[in-house]
Amino acid sequence: MTVRPTQSTSLNAARRSADLARLEECPEIDVLVVGGGVTGAGAALDAASRGLSTVLVERYDLAFGTSRWSSKLVHGGLRYLARGQFGIAYESARERDLLMTVTAPHLVRTLPMVIPVHRDTPAAHALLMWAGTGMGDVLRRAAGTRSAVLPPPRLLTPAQTRRLLPGVAEDGLRGGLLSFDGQLVDDARLVVALARTAAGHGAGVITRCSAQSVTADGVLLRDERTGRLVPVRPRAVVNATGVHAGELDPDVRLRPSRGSHLVVDSAALGDPRAALTVPVDGGTSRFVFALPQADGRVYVGLTDEPVEGEPPHVPTVPEDDVDFLLAQVNRALRTRLGRDDVRGSFAGLRPLLQADGNSADLSREHAVTVSAHGTVTVVGGKLTTYRAMAEEAVDTAVRERRLNAGPCRTRDLPLVGAADRAELADLAAPRRLVARYGTEAPAVLAGAGADPALLEPVACGVTGAELRFGVRHEGALDVDDLLERRTRVALVDSDRESARSAAEAALADAG
Ligand SMILES: Cc1cc2nc3c(=O)[nH]c(=O)nc-3n(C[C@H](O)[C@H](O)[C@H](O)COP(=O)(O)OP(=O)(O)OC[C@H]3O[C@@H](n4cnc5c(N)ncnc54)[C@H](O)[C@@H]3O)c2cc1C
Structure with missing residues (x-):
């Protein structure tokens, strides 16, 4: 059975403020996920879609870390097979199939x-x-x-x-x-789609919010926009901070x-x-x-x-x-x-x-560990296998912290914008937009309203309408969010300069 979001999937400055205020008012939640890369966004979606009250916090912006710097390949696991790692090779191929046919056919x-x-x-x-x-x-x-x-x-x-x-x-x-x-089409867009889908299932998504410390008594968060400290008491913490995982659990060595x-x-x-x-x-x-x-x-x-x-x-x-x-x-x-x-x-x-030895020999497998005071850390693996890692991490949190939750539902859960290839082919929107926004492509166009200039490319084919959509629905809070992560314009300096004023206009328009 396909699982659909029940709430709005739009992320923006107003929603961030509301999510943060709600967390301050009710600091006792089921699951706090720290780290808004593919692993953390996947874990937030997994937890929220099981009915757990869930908040995802990210120090900077969604996809700020490794998840936006990948080769953007959805691997079949051949390299694992070559090393005799049959289980992980099969898992990779299976997750590739899910991404291409169920969860994100529009993005792959x-x-x-x-x-x-x-x-x-x-x-x-x-x-x-x-x-x-x-x-x-x-x-x-x-x-x-x-x-x-x-x-x-x-x-x-x-x-x-x-x-x-x-x-x-x-x-x-x-x-x-x-x-x-x-x-x-873009690894950062996969992360944003995951976080938005999690929001659609009720998760709070708070960027510019870092975890300062995790102890048996709770987690101390810091609102990076104001400097305010926010203590929370989650029943379970999932540490998905990638290469920084050891900062929250020193037993994790990377x-x-x-x-x-x-x-x-x-x-x-x-x-x-x-x-x-x-x-x-x-x-x-x-x-x-x-x-x-x-x-x-x-x-x-x-x-x-x-x-x-x-x-x-x-x-x-x-x-x-x-x-x-x-x-x-x-x-x-x-x-x-x-x-x-x-x-x-x-x-x-x-x-x-x-592990011992050279970097090329280190394990590409993931690990899910539990610290002395119960923090679940999920680290390693590949972008391709984020869903399986998230499932294992949330299963572990449910078991260790005795949470009342059903089984994982993400195998049948299309991300925002997803549809089968025939439906995507029929959408009345430019192919470039369908490849990036899926079923939301017509809404991106409509967002231009009566201003045809917003449909003109500002750099790399990216239009003002996309930047506006990034601010209104994809949680972009500043120019860098728009040009470095909602679009990848900033990969080339001259493109960034060409698009800067359009990004500023999109932010001013929302404010
Ligand atoms: C060069 C390269 C190419 C790759 N290519 C591929 C590929 O083609 N296909 C593939 O499947 N995989 C690929 N991978 C692997 C894949 O990109 C990573 O495994 C994956 O992106 C890791 O995601 P993550 O969410 O665990 O970490 P990250 O994306 O790094 O996310 C961690 C997040 O936590 C945040 N954070 C850190 N500390 C805190 C804190 N205290 N409070 C709040 N937030 C915090 C960070 O800001 C960051 O956004 C590649 C990796 C690299 C390096």
Whole structure:
């Protein structure tokens, strides 16, 4: 049975104030979720949809942390299979299927991915990689994903390879290995959709609100807008603060690893229609990707470097990472990318669980732990598996804190904007908007009212109507929320400047 929200899913400054005031008035709630990334927003939705009184607090903004810096792939779990981790590989494929068919079909598209094969590619390597794509397809079928959603892999001729990857090096090109995976139009939009859907099920969603301390007596929150301290007494606390999880539970030990991406113009790679997949240094186990995006850009990623010391809140991309990524992707390109082609860059920190050995060997699995005074920490994993992690975390909280709640309902719970592909195809709105807002795309257009200027792009195809929607319904409180997270305009500095005044106007219009 499909579970639908019963309350408004709109987030905005007025709702934030009301949620905060309600929490101050009634500090005894069932579940407080700390951290508004994909894991925390998923946990808030899980708890609220079970009927638990739930509040999600986030120090900055929804998707402020790692969740907006991912590669935006909805993985089938092939890399886990390669390491013999069958359970997690299957879980990943199953969660991918749910995201693409039930929870967020509007936000996830089918992405063709091509590994070009050149004369100097060792035959054994090509065979191994082809076997890998075959195993990925076994996983797809095991998870019940239809081939209409993710077609099976196939071999490409050189001409077919060039058609999908016009920028590929032609010298010695023998063909390509084509496979398919899921790709989010925007990871931050998934987080916002989760938080809004949670709000629709009654959760309070309070951004600019940090957890200062968690003890057996309760949690001390701080309203970051006013500096006011707000003590609360939740029956259960879910710590979903990603790489900062150890600040609330010192027993949780993480060793974050930095993953960097470069932003380049799609035209610099000949406007690829597939992800170019390049084996690092000609090996077979690690890859650099050139991932085409919906806004005329390509993201080239990614690195995997251990980060020592206190993890920064906004990581930056070091020069070494730029050099590494350019060198690797250039091995497969006809016209080399240079520093001048890099329009922007971003880095995220993987919340990896502490283990012995190198970063590449650390566990990508998630953990759900319970502290001495009962705080449930959920950390690690992947964006793709957020729902399963949230389910386990809330199950643990219900069990440990003896909460009165039913079973998890999120498997059948479409996020705000979701619909099946046929319904999405019939919507009377531009495809670009449907891919970002799903069934809400007509409402985004209607929000422009009588002002046609709001339908004109301000940067990267983003319109003033989208910015207005971000303020009125998606909880954006300032220019950065709008340009860095409700849209991704700010990934390129010049785009941010082009859109700044429209963002300010959208905020003034709401105020
Ligand atoms: C470079 C890179 C690429 C990746 N690519 C993929 C991919 O393609 N596919 C995939 O499935 N996964 C991918 N991942 C993994 C995935 O992005 C992460 O596992 C996931 O985003 C982690 O989400 P989270 O909610 O646990 O953490 P975060 O997104 O970091 O959220 C934690 C939040 O907690 C907040 N917070 C911290 N302390 C407090 C406090 N005291 N009070 C209130 N709030 C607080 C932070 O501000 C932050 O918003 C990638 C990871 C990286 C680094």
